[in-house]
Amino acid sequence: MKIRNILPGLLMALFLINVTHAQEVKMKSIFNGKSLKGWTVEPEDNIWWTVENGMISVENDPTKTGSTLWTKKEYGDFVVQMDFLMGKGTVDSGIFLxxxxxxxxxxxxGSLQRDMTGSPYIPGKSYPVEAEGVKELLKTDAWNTMKVKVVDQTYTVWLNGEEVMTYTSENMPEKGPIGLQLHPNNEMSIAFKNIQVGKL
Known part of the structure; x- marks a missing residue:
């Protein structure tokens, strides 16, 4: 009798474990820690992006030209996760989706003159929503972890393990590369490491 009472609960627990496991995203590193293999720089003549000690660092040149580091691969629905460390100057960077x-x-x-980490920026719309709780979560002098999940045209952002924003975009392409930004007309540096992507 006791075994019969326990069995349904045990089966349900095993089912939930299997469902949770099936929903886990298999993450794969897209940065080898040694070079920019698998990435492309825009503009092409790279004087901004360097690799050292397992991290990608970027800094403005004297002309304050901007640059984007793009993955060569394109992604549909995906999860991207990376660590970032803010450097000198007024850090204005981001992740292109x-x-x-x-x-x-x-x-x-640059337009609002305040920290908007975790918030979506869309040309013509500026910041349609603002990430919540970032002031308490963001570490300006230590490594942070950002995760972004993109499904269809909706993306969700986590900062240091806490969900801070969800937004549904318009006219977002079904597939495309992931980019890291160095904003023009600025003096700044930032570093990235542990860059991983999981396809959904």
Whole structure:
């Protein structure tokens, strides 16, 4: 009798474990820690992006030219996760999602002149929503972890393990590369490491 009472609960627990396991995303590193293999720099003549000690670092040149580091691969629905460390100057960077029309901000917004980390920036719409709780979560002098999940045209952002924003975009391409931004007309540096992507 006791065994019969326990069995349904045990089966349900095993079912939930299997469902949870099936929903886990298999993450794969897209940065080998040694070079920019698998990435492409825009503009092509790279004087901004360097690799050292297992991290990608970027800094503005004297002319304050901007640059984007793009993955050579394109992605549909995906999860991207990376660690970032803010450097000197006024950090204004971000993660491009499938194109340069959808960006997750990292650092100070040039237009708003305040930190908008975790918020989406869309040309023509500025920041349609603002990430919540970032002031308490963001570490300006230590490594942070950002995760972005993109499904169809909706993306969700986590900062240091806490969900801070969800937004549904418009006219977002079904597939495209992932980019890291160095904003022009600025003096700044930022570093990235442990860059991983999981396809959904």
């Amino acid at each position: 499938r194109s340069d029309k959808d960006q997750i901000q990292i650092g100070i917004s």
